[in-house]
Amino acid sequence: MKNIELLSLEDYSFQNNDFAFYFKNLYRDRGIKAFYQFLNRPHRRSFSRSIIQKYAPHGIGLEIGVGERTIAPTNRTILSDGFSEHGEGQSIAQVYFKGDEIPYADETFSFILSEHVLEHIANPIKSLNAWIMKLAPEGKLIIILPHKERTNDVHREITSLDHLISDYENDVPFNDPTHFDDWWNKVVENGLMPEHYKHIAKEELINTASIHHHVWTDVQIVELFEYLGMEIIYRNNHLHDRRDSFAIIAKKKTN
Template structure:
């Protein structure tokens, strides 16, 4: 059934991207893409124990972009609050239900930047879909995600490409800015990007936000709602961030309408990391986004 938000989204897509853009958006929703290389990485999740930050998300379900859920042995979860815009009420304990037929995983309520309740080298994989942009200190968050990964463990990181989202009028964040956030121990109360968001957020691409007043109120109380995108990504930036974390990138793919996927591995102690094939003029990934094609990182 088509609801009011879906209708507003369709009309906004038609206005912004024309009939072809609307057709593409409908096609991508009805026939979601799967990573072309997922079958090569499936063994990394089969029967393995992992942790998802945020979620659950349809992108990890069967028939979707990175269909990890049906393959995993168990997935635990961490969310920032016992009440969120996306999941509603959350209860800690063995309550994380991510896939029919799978036993529920352990649910934690904690900041993505502070997983102190989880020991080092606990999980064989970590999943994160559309979380890193909501985090005021993404390097601190990813430091924790890397810490709880076992050696040779896998990170699946999904972030929104600005070109397909309400961020399209904002500048791409720099890695240098994220490094400053880490060095300055920037907390989740940070409002550095608030003025930019209020000025440049494309409301026509965000019908779920409701009225302008509703949107501004949620931004003003972001510590409760976590709806703001502190940082803005293109594919090259997400690659640079993962490389900065000292992770060995194994796959990069970008998909319409707005998803960037990076799969990376935590190296063994003393192992050299080289991501040159994914960076700069020598990169091997392809992207459907014009913003990437204008840069030097996409082929």
């Protein structure tokens, strides 16, 4: 990583009351509907939270692309984002950097969590290499992503591993416009534009990483992680508390 000043974990103010923090941001985002969600078990994401606690029970973690809400244990997770404008409110991140330029020392984190972010990153292998580098040996990569068949990408083609390798070899930048037309034609033209992007002007969609560059199911992500030398330790292709999503947890092998 070139000339990036590193941040210290001591400078981060962790949020102690995880659930109060979650609910405060849910209320900020949803207003009165937050109370309905509070009473509705799947919306509290207790299942997804429990798998994070089970597979990453200790240590400091980093969330990439937190957006407006998190299911991370906030008493030990740094909430980061690449962009503040995501969603109707602002991102709740305390620190901002792009997913491939992480300003913490290598092998710092016990886990890296990222939910619905990798599909917004034009060069996923470049970012994943950076995430893996920041994980301690045996650190866990916890990835939750929209499943092609259960999201607004349903009319698009699945992205192959070869395509990702070629994006990496071509050093594609974060605002690569290559997939914009495919996304526009198959998502927006089919009336599937997500509500939370409607306030962003068309010409800004690429610069704010608002489109899904690539489209996957759990099968391709397992293949990708294995290609990157990670060991798959958990796979769930249909998270019942985020129904459009699948989750994969992989472990960094010891050197």
